[in-house]
Amino acid sequence: MNEYLLFLVLGIGTGALYAALAQGVLVAYRGSGVVNLAQGAVAMYGAYTYYELHRAGRLFLPPIPNPLSLLEGVTAWFGADLSLPDIPTFVGIGGGSMPVVPALVLSLAVAAALGYAMHALVYRPLRTAPPLAKTVAGVGVIIVLQSTIGLRFGSDARSAESILPDQPIHMLGGIVKADRLWLAVIVVAAGIGLWALFRFTVFGLAARAAAGNEKGAVLLGYSPDRLAARSWVLSSVLSAAVGILAAPFVTLSPTTLTLLVIPAIGAVLLARFESVAVATIAAIALGMVDQLLILLLRKPQFGWLPSNGSRELLPLLVIVAALFARGRSLPVRGSTEIERLPRAPETRRPVRLVAVLAVVFVVGQLTLGYEWRQALTVSAIGTVIALSLVVVTGLVGQISLCQMAVAGCGAFFLTRSAGDWGIPFPLAPILAAGVATVIGLVVAVPAVRIRGVNLALVTLSFAYAVDQLVFNNDDLVGSSADAVPAPSPSLLGYKFGPLDQLDDRGVPSVPFGIFAGVVMIVAVVAVVNLRRSNVGRSMLAVRANERAAASVGIDHVRTKLLAFALASFLAGIAGSLLAYQNSGRVEPTTFAVMTSLSALAIAYLGGISSVGGAITAGVLVAGGLSSTVLDKVMHMGETEQLATGALLIVTAIANPEGIAAALRHTGGVIRHLAGRRRTPAPVVEATA
Incomplete structure (x- = not known):
């Protein structure tokens, strides 16, 4: 019996990580009505920011494609070798490793700026967009953040030093690291703070009002835009903080923390996107069951459980059960207007x-x-x-x-x-x-x-x-x-x-x-x-x-x-x-999993509602014609994923019908203008 209890206790740290991400998802949804699929990616970004600041006193900068790369590609065709000036990738702060407190504060400040940027540049323009546009924009944010970390640090996993006390605690016949338990205490305290915030403060009450009826909140004088901005900042800071604290016992890689948003969303669904307490308790319970499955898979009497995938199957079962139990799973926000989905035009001249x-x-x-x-x-x-x-x-x-x-x-x-x-x-x-x-x-x-x-x-x-x-x-x-x-x-x-x-x-x-x-x-x-x-x-x-x-x-x-x-x-x-x-x-x-996300991103970028859009997406797919052009002609192959994510966000905001529709519209305008030039001016005869 002690063995089972030990593994349940070991799962408290993992559950605390799920709980913090669930709290971030819930805060962002309360303020903006968006289910942020990139919540885990934000935690990953904050963890890498702290890792580099504390290790080397450097703040990494988002990769910006060199605008002279095209010129380099053109000169290469003629056999010339053009040396381009390097764009800075890191900014040194302090000339060495940075102490824990300054590195933590600066990392949280970067997370706050990231949260506000996500609101101002991505989700505020999509406030009245259909769910499809918001979903693919979230996928675009994930791709941008992951490719940024990949370009700066590579795909290899890294180990981070623990901020919390991590001395071993002997209990139930085993050893439990103290940092897991400290993280659970911090996350529970954060949950209590969020409950008080939404229960007793003006901001919390206004956010709850906007979540129930956005039109009514506007009539009462509250700005949905301002409420959403504060929610995104708070959500990002919370996720980055838990990413930093949990990095020592979670593999620090561009993928691991990103995908932990899936069990976190399962916990939020169990909480009906309303209760911080229920989301926190459900997430910690999921983490404990996740660790218990590790023990059960070792037992002969549980040999019927699949050795691979049982732990990953648990969030799926929770999400499906929560959705079917509720029926209409997400509360509907009363927005002023909702845009339509992209048009699905017929293909002209298929032959x-x-x-x-x-x-x-x-x-x-x-x-x-x-x-x-x-x-x-x-x-x-x-x-x-x-x-x-x-x-x-x-x-x-x-x-x-x-x-x-x-x-x-x-x-x-x-x-x-x-x-x-x-x-x-x-x-x-x-x-x-x-x-x-x-x-x-x-x-x-x-x-x-x-x-x-x-x-x-x-x-x-x-x-x-x-x-x-x-x-x-x-x-x-x-x-x-x-x-x-x-x-x-x-x-x-x-x-x-x-x-x-x-x-x-x-x-x-x-x-x-x-x-x-x-x-x-x-x-x-x-x-x-x-x-x-x-x-x-x-x-x-x-x-x-x-x-x-x-x-x-x-x-x-x-x-x-x-x-x-x-x-x-x-x-x-x-x-x-x-x-x-x-x-x-x-x-x-x-x-x-990330390949499936990229597939939706490319399809939406090309034009997800038309055959021409699918053909355009085929051109844009990784390893396709556009990749070859970027790599061999423009010498920008390493920034392909970053450019894809950025273009996906821009497309979701400015042109939901995709690149194919934009090309079709441009061609129609050109044909129209050419037709006007060829049409002679009408002759007006004088009459007596």
């Missing part, structure tokens, strides 16, 4: 579009060198992924943050079915897409009852669980070193894998690039026809208003399930292409 794509891929694969042919292939696969998001998000309005996880299920099944079981092509990728479809239908079950940000939380936690439960579980997918690779795709004895039919230009082979282009074109034609069909119009009706659609006989449940099935089938096809591209092997990192 010409298909012809252009075919010519580009065939000519490009036959004439270009290795790097550009590889970029074309990656862009084709990225387009198929983006098309799956066009179906489920652009046509039906369901926010899915797990498309790459669904694609990964298809990819792993392909390697197992084709490599271990010997199922031939094309049956193996079709079966893999079918498995992905089944997985997508499982994800679609919550979508029958919930949507918007609620569904985004479910799909994000699903991707988080599948990453460990499936992709990193050797019992299910086998070790990547020992697995039998899937053989190259072949028809009538002709192999067209990336290592087959090679010429002097190297890999990937030209036939495989053309094969990827053909699959992409077939997917484009399928989605174009879907948008034009009665099914597509039913999807748009459900997206606009489910009740109105039901009143004219449209079954919104069946429509949502069909959309998820079609989108998952496309994702499974894309996963199969990725498996073939990697010589029949699959790496779990290809389908990690």
Whole structure:
């Protein structure tokens, strides 16, 4: 019995970390109505800021692309070597390591500035935007913060010194570090302070009033903008503080703290986004159960529990249970107006579009060198992924943050079915897409009852669980070193894998690039026809208003399930292409949680509601044509992720329909102006 109690006590530190992030999410939501998916990223940013200040007395600066990089790329084409001046990356303060207190104060000041910047530059312009725009803006913030840390510190984990007393405490037959317990005391005290703040102060009462009815708060003389700014600052400072305090016993890396927002949101959902006390208690309990699972997995009587993914599956179960128990999970704020979702226009001249794509891929694969042919292939696969998001998000309005996880299920099944079981092509990728479809239908079950940000939380936690439960579980997918690779795709004895039919230009082979282009074109034609069909119009009706659609006989449940099935089938096809591209092997990192977030980001940036937007997203995908241009022409490849996150935020604010819509609008203006120049002026005849 003492052993079980010991592991519960060991989980208090982890639960305290969850609780502090949950408090930050709750404070931001109370003030602005935004569920901040980047709360863990803010904690990570604050922890790295303190780490570098305390270690070396340096404050790192956000990376700014060198505007002269384009000039460097142009001169390189002519054989010249242009040396650019370096842009400062760190600012030295004090000439050495900084003491704990000044480093902590300065780090919290940076966090406060970050919180205000998030409010002023990101969420205030999106105050009346639909949930999709706010969600992708949060993804953009995560990408910007993570890429900033990656550029400054790399992806390797780091160890930080403990600020709190960390002497060992002997209890229950084991050892517990004191800093975990001190962190829990601090977080509970912070929870009591927040409860008093929202209960007794003018700011807290006004924030509660705005959360209940924003219009009423305006009529009473309270500024929602000012309340939101204070909430964002307080939320960021709170998260950064706990990130700094918890860094010694949590791996300090760009990903670990970022993903801890998932169990924190589960605790906030259990608190119905209202009670600080319930959120704090629920988060600490989640942390304690998380550590208890470590013990249970060692016990023979609990051998039925999956060795990988059980701990990551817990937040998913909590979130789904909380959403289904409540039904309408998030309180609705009375805003002055709400913008509409991006338009989903029909594709004009689809035959010409298909012809252009075919010519580009065939000519490009036959004439270009290795790097550009590889970029074309990656862009084709990225387009198929983006098309799956066009179906489920652009046509039906369901926010899915797990498309790459669904694609990964298809990819792993392909390697197992084709490599271990010997199922031939094309049956193996079709079966893999079918498995992905089944997985997508499982994800679609919550979508029958919930949507918007609620569904985004479910799909994000699903991707988080599948990453460990499936992709990193050797019992299910086998070790990547020992697995039998899937053989190259072949028809009538002709192999067209990336290592087959090679010429002097190297890999990937030209036939495989053309094969990827053909699959992409077939997917484009399928989605174009879907948008034009009665099914597509039913999807748009459900997206606009489910009740109105039901009143004219449209079954919104069946429509949502069909959309998820079609989108998952496309994702499974894309996963199969990725498996073939990697010589029949699959790496779990290809389908990690952050990859799913990046997929939504790229699809939204290109234009998530149109086929043209999906093609644009394929160009923008990492490793695609835009990456090659940035790296080889502009010498800015290392800042690609940072630029993607920043462009995503700008797109969500200024042009929700994406780059493709902006290009379409610009082309229409140019054609209109050209037509006016060609039209002769009307002749007016004189009359008597």
